[in-house]
Amino acid sequence: MSYQHGAYGEIGNDKVKSAVQVDTVVAYIGTAPINLVLGYKEKGLINTPIKLENMPKTQATVGYSSNWNKFTLCEPFDCHFANTIGNVGPIYIINVLDPAVHQKDVKTTVELTFKNGRAEYVTDTIILDTFALSDKVLGADYSLDYNYTKGAVVIESLNDADPITGTVEASFTEVDPSLVTKSDIIGSVTASGKRTGLQALSKLYTMFNAVLNILAAPFWSEDPDVYKAMISVVQKLNGHWDAFVNADLPIYDSKAKAAIDTLKKAEEWADSNGYNNGFSKVYWPQVQYAGKVYHLSTQATVTMQRVDNSHDNIPMESPSNKEIMCTAQYFGANSENEGFDQQDGNELNSKGITTAVFWGGLWVLWGPHTAYYEYGSDGVARYIFDVNIRMLMYITNGFQRRHGTQIDSTMDLSLQQSILIDEQEELDSLKGRGALIGDPTVEFLETANPTSNLMNGDFVWDISATPTPPFKSGTARVSYTDEGFTAYFGGGE
Structure with missing residues (x-):
C-alpha cells in the first residue's frame, strides 16, 4: 500500500455470481x-x-x-x-x-458611421480591450459595450452637447480561435x-x-x-x-x-x-x-x-x-x-x-x-450500464466527503463503529430510494486490516452494493391457442 493521508474510496473488483453529494x-x-x-x-x-x-x-x-x-x-x-x-x-x-496569445498578427481598421452619437459594428472576434477610436478617449468621449442579441459592438458618444458624428476610423485586434490546439x-x-x-x-x-x-x-x-x-x-x-x-x-x-x-x-x-x-x-x-x-x-x-x-x-x-x-x-x-x-x-x-x-x-x-x-x-x-459505475462513484466520493474531516482524529472503537453505522445507513437509504437493490453491506474485515496497516493508521471498510439496473428491454410472449374454439359448442363462458 502506498502512503496515504486522508479519506479515500476505491471501486474494487465486481462480486457477481451468474451519498453526501452536492449538486451533480x-x-x-x-x-x-x-x-x-x-x-x-x-x-x-x-x-x-x-x-x-x-x-x-x-x-x-x-x-x-x-x-x-x-x-x-x-x-x-x-x-x-x-x-x-x-x-x-x-x-x-x-x-x-487567451486573446493575448490566440490573436491575429495584423490589426483590423474599419470606418464607423455615427448617427445620433451612436455606431455599431458586427463582429464576435474583436478583442474589446484593444478597441481604439481615432482621436477619441474611452470613458471621456465615448462608451463601449457589446450587444449579444445583434452580435455587435456598440459605441456611444458621451458628450450630448457635441456628439460624435460622421465617419470615424476605428482599430482593434481580433482573436483567432483556430490557433487553439488540442495541447491547450x-x-x-x-x-x-x-x-x-x-x-x-x-x-x-x-x-x-x-x-x-x-x-x-x-x-x-x-x-x-x-x-x-x-x-x-x-x-x-x-x-x-x-x-x-x-x-x-x-x-x-x-x-x-x-x-x-x-x-x-x-x-x-x-x-x-x-x-x-x-x-x-x-x-x-x-x-x-x-x-x-x-x-x-x-x-x-x-x-x-x-x-x-x-x-x-x-x-x-x-x-x-x-x-x-x-x-x-x-x-x-x-x-x-x-x-x-x-x-x-x-x-x-x-x-x-x-x-x-x-x-x-x-x-x-x-x-x-x-x-x-x-x-x-x-x-x-x-x-455494463452508466448507472452502475456512476453509482459506485457516488458511493466512494460520498464516503470521502462524509469522513474526510475526521482524518487524524483518534481512531477508537467508537469512531470505527460510527463509520460502520453511518455508511450502512447511507446504503440503506439508497436502497430505500430504489438506487440499490438486494442487501448492500459495509464491513470492517480483519483480513483487509492487517496489524501492520493499523499501526500506520490505515483503515479499510469494504462496501458491497448492487446498483439498480435499467429496464433495458421487455418482451411480451404471446402464443396462439385453439382452445377458444370450444366456445362454438357451449364450452365457453
Whole structure:
C-alpha cells in the first residue's frame, strides 16, 4: 500500500455470481469568447474553473457567440440555459482561449458611421480591450459595450452637447480561435505549479468545494488524444474523486479526410481509436434542432444533470430514453444519410455507442451502456450500464466527503463503529430510494486490516452494493391457442 493521508474510496473488483453529494457537478472545457468582455485579463477567465448559472450571467462573465465552431463552450451555454425542455445548471467551465496569445498578427481598421452619437459594428472576434477610436478617449468621449442579441459592438458618444458624428476610423485586434490546439485542451502542470487545460480541473474542489461528476468537451472530445486525457484526469482527481466522461465520435475524420456518416464507419472508428473506456459514454452522430447543430455529448450531459436532479442528485437513472432537443440526426452537410430508427440505434448500443432516435412521439437519447460495453463479450459488470459505475462513484466520493474531516482524529472503537453505522445507513437509504437493490453491506474485515496497516493508521471498510439496473428491454410472449374454439359448442363462458 502506498502512503496515504486522508479519506479515500476505491471501486474494487465486481462480486457477481451468474451519498453526501452536492449538486451533480458538470464541467466543460473549450473556448469562450472572453475577447468580448472588457477587462478580461483582470477577471481570471483563462485556465481556471468558472461557475455559470444562467445566460445573462454567462454573457456578462465570459461572453457568447452563435459561432460554436470558433467558441466551443457556447454550445453548452445554449443547451443548458436556453433549453426548450427545461434549463439546468449550474455548470463549470475551463476556458483555454487567451486573446493575448490566440490573436491575429495584423490589426483590423474599419470606418464607423455615427448617427445620433451612436455606431455599431458586427463582429464576435474583436478583442474589446484593444478597441481604439481615432482621436477619441474611452470613458471621456465615448462608451463601449457589446450587444449579444445583434452580435455587435456598440459605441456611444458621451458628450450630448457635441456628439460624435460622421465617419470615424476605428482599430482593434481580433482573436483567432483556430490557433487553439488540442495541447491547450490537454494542458499541463509547469515546474512553477501553473495548471492549464484539463489539469486546471484540480482547482474546482479547492475554489468551489465542488466534486466533479461529469466532464464533457464538445468539438474536442472526438480527438483520441483529448479523449484519453479526459479519461485520465477524471480518475482520482485531487487524488480522491472519480467522475464520468461524455465524449463524441466524429462525423468527419479530419486526419483521414473522410466522413464518418454510417453506422459501420462509426463502429469501426470507435474500435480503432480506443473509445471504449468504462468511465465514459460515447455518442454518435450529432443532432439538429431549431436551425442549430448540437453534439450529443452536450445534450447527454444536460440530460444526465436533469435526471440526477430529479433524484436529489443521485445518479440512479440512465439518461437513455429521455427527451432531448432534436428534430433530426445530423451526419454532416454533404452526407446522403437520411437517418435511422431504433433498430439501427440498437446496433450502435450493442457496441457501446449511445445515439438519438425517434421513439414514442419524441426524439430521445438512446443507449444505457458505457463505452466499454460490447454485446456478447465477457466483460466487467460495473461497466455494463452508466448507472452502475456512476453509482459506485457516488458511493466512494460520498464516503470521502462524509469522513474526510475526521482524518487524524483518534481512531477508537467508537469512531470505527460510527463509520460502520453511518455508511450502512447511507446504503440503506439508497436502497430505500430504489438506487440499490438486494442487501448492500459495509464491513470492517480483519483480513483487509492487517496489524501492520493499523499501526500506520490505515483503515479499510469494504462496501458491497448492487446498483439498480435499467429496464433495458421487455418482451411480451404471446402464443396462439385453439382452445377458444370450444366456445362454438357451449364450452365457453
